[in-house]
Amino acid sequence: MCDTCGCNVTPGNVKFAYKPVEPGATTISVLQGLLKKNDDQADHNRAHFDARGILTVNLMSSPGSGKTALLEATIKALKSEFRIAVIEGDLETENDAERIRAQGVPAHQIVTGTACHLDAHMVHDALHQMDLSGIDLLFVENVGNLVCPASFDLGQHANVALLSTTEGDDKPAKYPVMFRGADAVVISKTDLLAVLDDFSPDKAERHIRELANPAPVLRLSARKGEGMEAWFAWLRGQLASQRARVAAGQTQRPTIQPEGALMHGARATEAA
Amino acid sequence: MHELSVAQALVDQVEDLARQHGATGVHLIRVRIGPLAGVVAELLGTAFPLAAAGGRAEFARLEWVEAPIRVRCRTCGAETEAQANKLVCGACGDWQTEVVSGDELILETVELDIPERIEG
Structure with a gap:
């Protein structure tokens, strides 16, 4: 996007681009994303992934909905098929990265301290401390939080939001920004449906x-191994699409980013 | 509260603009925020003075415009208002819509204090 020639002025926002100037002040029309x-x-991170043919998937959910358990089961099943690496984001502890390393794949832990989300700079710093040569699939496990992570593009190609059966089936209505931006939604812990009478996956x-x-919407239980094949098939499909895009010199942003539809309607797929 | 991160990003951006234009100060910053951007305007307003303290934007007034949520139906073509958690078509009820307004997070304009250059 260009902030000098006015090409970011669209019919929808043109009326905000020009306004009368107060004496002593000069008004500058900016019209670019706050972030x-x-x-x-x-974008830089994404170019980094594309140059290496890596598919990067951002996992988001509330704390305790089973992101790490899903990764453990996924790595166990797919590590002979793909080379996998993981970036973990938590406020404190190295626990999740250790669980991933125990599966025999590289993991880097980002400890955010007090920050409630990962941002693109944190992921970039992590990338510089990882050996990504030969990696096919990079998972970023975001900080457990259904609000803040949804507003920050990390350079991923796809967003996955998890919703566990113990959380309530109306979470997508309560946290629309998060679930609207998901390229796939995983309903996790389906093995508990038998004892929960108030969660309807259909709802x-x-x-x-x-x-x-x-x-x-993929219904699964990572612990019991139910419904995992559809999830693996989705990942394989995404990886195949990423390889096709890389071969064609293209990239993909996650389906929706805040401010995306209006400002960057044409940017969904473009030359890297 | 990620609004502080957003406020810091906003202040960085405004200070860059002020520097580029040789401004000594910033009067007004106007942003446009849609309910689907995931940023609460009031919280951004609270976080802004913390992020701006000590910089060129320190005394700037932050104004925001709330963008209404509007969707265009892919099935019937109608453009209607919608709610954040119900982005269905207001005319035919179909869920296959696209958001045409309401997910913006945009810095629209800044008013800068640019001293006149004294010739010679």
Whole structure:
């Protein structure tokens, strides 16, 4: 996007671009995203992944919905098929990275201290401390939080939001920004459905559709191994698409980023 | 509260603009925030003075415009208002819509105090 020639002025926002100037002040029309520095860094990270043919998937959910357990089961099943690496984000502890390393794949822990989300700069710093040569699939496990992580592009190609059966099937209606931006939604801990009488996966799916999100909704239990094949198939499909894009010199941003649809309608797929 | 991170990013951006234009101060910053951007305007307003302290934007007034949520239906083509957690078409009820407004997080304008250059 260009902030000098006015090409970011669209029919929708032109009326905000020009306004009368108060005496003594000069008005500058900017019309760029508030998170421009983060977004530039995210684009840089994405170029880094694309240059190495890596598919990067950002996992987001509330704390305790089973992101790490899903990764453990995924690595166990797919590590002979793909080379996998993981970036973990937590406020404190190295626990999750240790769980991933125990599966025999490289993991880097980002300790955010007090920050409630990962941003593109944190991920960039982590990338510099990792050996990504030969990696096919990089997972970023975001800080457990259904609010803040949704607003920051990290350079990933796809967003996955998890919703565990113990959380309530109306979470997508309560946290629309997060679930609207998911390229796939995983309903986790389905083995508990037998003892929960108040969670309806169909209702959860309906709330996701009401966010105008056509993403696949994958019902699974990582602990019991139920429904995992559909998740693996989704990952294989995403990796195949990423390889095709890389071969064609293209990239992909996650389906929706804040401010995306209006400002960057044409940027969904473009030359890297 | 990620609004502080957003406020810091906003201040960085405004200070860059002020520097580029040789401004000594910033009067006004106007942003446009949609409910689907995931940023609460009031919290951004609270975080802004903390992020701006000591810089060129320190005394700037932060104004925000809340963008309404509007969706265009892919099925019937109608453009209607919608709610953040119900982005369905207001005309035919179909969920296959696209958001045409309401997810913006945009710095629209800044008013800078640029001293006149004294010739010679």
